[in-house]
Amino acid sequence: xxxxxxxxxxxxxxxxxxxxxxxxxxxxxxxxxxxxxxxxxxxxxxxxxxxxxxxxxxxxxxxxxxxxxxxxxxxxxxxxxxxxxxxxxxxxxxxxxxxxxxxxxxxxxxxxxxxxxxxxxxxxxxxxxxxxxxxxxxxxxxxxxxxxxxxxxxxxxxxxxxxxxxxxxxxxxxxxxxxxxxxxxxxxxxxxxxxxxxxxxxxxxxxxxxxxxxxxxxxxxxxxxxxxxxxxxxxxxxxxxxxxxxxxxxxxxxxxxxxxxxxxxxxxxxxxxxxxxxxxxxxxxxxxxxxxxxxxxxxxxxxxxxxxxxxxxxxxxxxxxxxxxxxxxxxxxxxxxxxxxxxxxxxxxxxxxxxxxxxxxxxxxxxxxxxxxxxxxxxxxxxxxxxxx
Ligand code: DIG
Ligand code: MN
Ligand code: MN
Numbered sequence: 577x578x579x580x581x582x583x584x585x586x587x588x589x590x591x592x593x594x595x596x597x598x599x600x601x602x603x604x605x606x607x608x609x610x611x612x613x614x615x616x617x618x619x620x621x622x623x624x625x626x627x628x629x630x631x632x633x634x635x636x637x638x639x640x641x642x643x644x645x646x647x648x649x650x651x652x653x654x655x656x657x658x659x660x661x662x663x664x665x666x667x668x669x670x671x672x673x674x675x676x677x678x679x680x681x682x683x684x685x686x687x688x689x690x691x692x693x694x695x696x697x698x699x700x701x702x703x704x705x706x707x708x709x710x711x712x713x714x715x716x717x718x719x720x721x722x723x724x725x726x727x728x729x730x731x732x733x734x735x736x737x738x739x740x741x742x743x744x745x746x747x748x749x750x751x752x753x754x755x756x757x758x759x760x761x762x763x764x765x766x767x768x769x770x771x772x773x774x775x776x777x778x779x780x781x782x783x784x785x786x787x788x789x790x791x792x793x794x795x796x797x798x799x800x801x802x803x804x805x806x807x808x809x810x811x812x813x814x815x816x817x818x819x820x821x822x823x824x825x826x827x828x829x830x831x832x833x834x835x836x837x838x839x840x841x842x843x844x845x846x847x848x849x850x851x852x853x854x855x856x857x858x859x860x861x862x863x864x865x866x867x868x869x870x871x872x873x874x875x876x877x878x879x880x881x882x883x884x885x886x887x888x889x890x891x892x893x894x895x896x897x898x899x900x901x902x903x904x905x906x907x908x909x910x911x912x913x914x915x916x917x918x919x920x921x922x923x924x925x926x927x928x929x930x931x932x933x934x935x936x937x938x939x940x941x942x943x944x945x946x947x948x949x950x951x952x953x954x955x956x957x958x959x960x961x962x963x964x965x
Contacts, residue, residue, distance in 0.1 A: 580893065583625035583885040590628035590665055590861045591884075593617050593635040595835075596877050598867035608870055609877070614649065615656040620874075622660035624881045629662050630709075630863060632670040633700035639674060650703070657707070665711060665861045666757075666821060667704025669697045672717035672765065682739035683719045683732040683770060690735060698746055705752050711821045711861070712747075713793045714740070715759040720766030732770055737783060744786040757793035757820040762802045764833050773802055774809040778816055791820030795865055796849070797827035797835055800842070807849045814856055822853075824888070825866035835866040837880050839887030847961050850888060851895030862888055898960050907953040914946075 583589050597617050599607035612620065614636050621629050633639075636653060637646050657664065671681035671693050679685060681693035701712055719736065721727050740756070747754050758781065762772035771777050774794040781790045792813045799806045813819040826836040826846065839846040853862075868880035898904055917939070920932035959965040 581886045581889040583627075583882075583889070585627045585661075587885070587889070588627050588665070588859075588861050589625070589885045589888070590630055590663075590863045591621055591626055591881060592630040592632070592863070592865060594632060595864060595867050596620055596881055597635065598877075600868070600870040600872070602870055605870065609872070609874060612874070614653050618653070618656040618660055618662055620878065621881065622662055624878050625885065626881065627663060628665045628861060629657075630664065630666040630668070630713075630861075631704075632668050633696065633703065634670040634673060636703075639670075650706075654707070664704070664707040664709050666713055666863065667700060667707065667709040668713035668715065669693075669700045671696065672715070677718045679726070680716075680718045680720065680732075680766075682716065683727070683735045685727060690739065694739060694742060697743060701743070701747065701752070701754065702750075705750075705754055710754060711757050711793075712754055713757045713759055713821060715761065715793075716769060716771065717761065717765055719771075720763070720769035722767040724768075729770070733780070736770065736780070740790065741785040744784065744789045747789065748786070755820050756790045758790060759793040759795055759798070759823065761795070761798040761833070764801075773804065774799060774813055778813065778818060781818065791818035793821040793823055794819075795823035795825065796838070796842075796846075797825050797833050797866075798823075800827040800829050800845075801831070801833060803829050806845055807852050810849060810852060814852075814858070819858065819860065821860055821863060822858075823863055823865035824884070825864060837866055837868070837887070838864055838884045839891060840883070843961055844958070846887070847891050847894055847898075847957075850891035851898060854892050854895055855899070894960050897965065898957060901956065901960065901965060904953065904956050904960070907949055907956070911948055911950075911953075 593614055597612055599609045599611055601607045614631070618629055637649050641649065671677050676689055676692060677684070679689070682690060684690050684693070704712055716736070719732070744756065758771070758777045760771055760774050760777050761769050763769055771780050774792050777792050781787050781792070784790055794806065794809050794813060796806050799809050810819060810822070824838045826838055826841040827834050828841055864884045866884065868877045872880065919936065920929055922929065956965060
C-alpha cells in the first residue's frame with residue numbers, strides 16, 4: 577500500500593546500525609533476535625525506505641577485529657551502500673561499552689583511558705569521513721559518577737573540554753568537512769551523567785576553543801527522562817544555531833531510557849516537535865535512535881522502522897493542517913492582538929523608552945482579567961491530532 581506517508585530520500589530518515597540491529601537484550605533478559613550483519617542491516621533499511629544508516633565504530637567493526645577483518649567489513653559495507661544507495665550522514669564512537677570505559681572515557685580518572693578514547697575516536701572519525709559522514713556525535717554515556725567522592729566535577733569538565741578541543745583540532749588539521757554534535761542524557765548507565773541536558777551542553781559548547789564546530793544532538797527520551805519539554809530544548813538549540821542532528825524516539829516521563837518507536841507514546845509532544853522542525857525547515861537527518869519491543873522478531877523490527885517514519889510523516893501532515901486551520905490560526909492571532917493603550921514602542925533600549933515605560937499607567941486588573949481562549953485552542957489542537965479536524 578502506498579500513500580502520502582511513504583518515506584522518500586528527501587525526508588532524510590536515518591537509523592543507526594544499533595537500532596534495527598538491537599537483538600532485544602535487556603537488563604532482565606537475553607537476546608530474542610538473531611544478530612544481523614551490517615550488510616544485512618543496510619539491506620533491511622533499504623527495504624523499509626530509509627535514506628541513511630549511522631554507526632558506532634564497534635557496531636560496524638568488532639573492537640578486536642584484525643586489520644584484514646576490518647578491511648573486509650568496510651569493503652562489504654561500502655558495497656551494500658553502493659547497491660542500495662543508502663547514505664552515511666553520521667558516525668559516532670562507542671565510548672561506553674568496553675570495560676575500559678567503565679569509569680568514563682574523556683573524563684576517566686585514568687589518563688591512559690582518556691588517551692585511548694581519543695585514539696578510538698580519531699580512528700572512527702577517519703572512517704566516518706571516508707564513508708561520507710558530515711556529523712560526528714558524542715554521547716558521553718559513561719561520563720559520570722555513581723559517587724561524587726570518585727571525581728572532582730571541575731576536573732571532569734576540564735578533561736571533557738580538553739578532549740573536545742583536541743578533537744576539533746584534529747578535524748581542522750585533517751581539513752575534514754565535519755561538525756560535532758554532543759548528546760545529553762541525565763543518567764543511565766551512570767548514576768549521574770555530566771552535562772545532563774541539552775541546555776547544559778549548549779553552555780559547555782561556548783567554553784570550547786572552536787564552538788562553531790560543535791552543536792547538539794538532542795534525544796527525545798533523554799530530555800523526557802528529566803521531565804523536560806523536548807520541543808523547547810530543540811527551539812533553544814535552533815535559536816543558538818546548534819541543532820546539528822537529532823535523535824528521534826519516544827519516552828514516558830521519569831522512566832529509564834525506553835527508546836520507544838517515535839510518536840508511539842507522547843503524541844502531543846511529538847506533534848509539536850515535528851511541527852517545529854518542519855516550520856523552521858530543519859534540513860538535517862531525521863535520525864531514529866530507538867528499537868523494537870523485545871517481543872518482536874525481525875519482521876517486527878521492520879514494522880518498528882516503518883512505523884517510525886510513517887508516524888513522523890503523519891505528524892508532519894497534522895502540523896500542516898494546524899497551520900492551515902482557520903479557526904486555530906484566528907485564535908493564535910487573537911492571543912497577541914491587544915490594544916496598544918498608548919504603550920511606547922518596545923525594542924532596543926533607549927533612555928526615552930525607559931522613561932516612557934516608567935511613566936506609563938498600566939490597567940493591571942484589566943491585564944489580568946483577559947480570557948485567552950487557550951482551552952478552545954488546545955481542544956482544536958487535540959482534535960487535529962486525533963484526526964477529527
Ligand atoms: C544513546 O542515545 C546514544 C547512542 O545510541 C549513540 O552514541 C548516540 C547516537 O545517536 N545516541
Ligand atoms: Mn536513548
Ligand atoms: Mn541517542
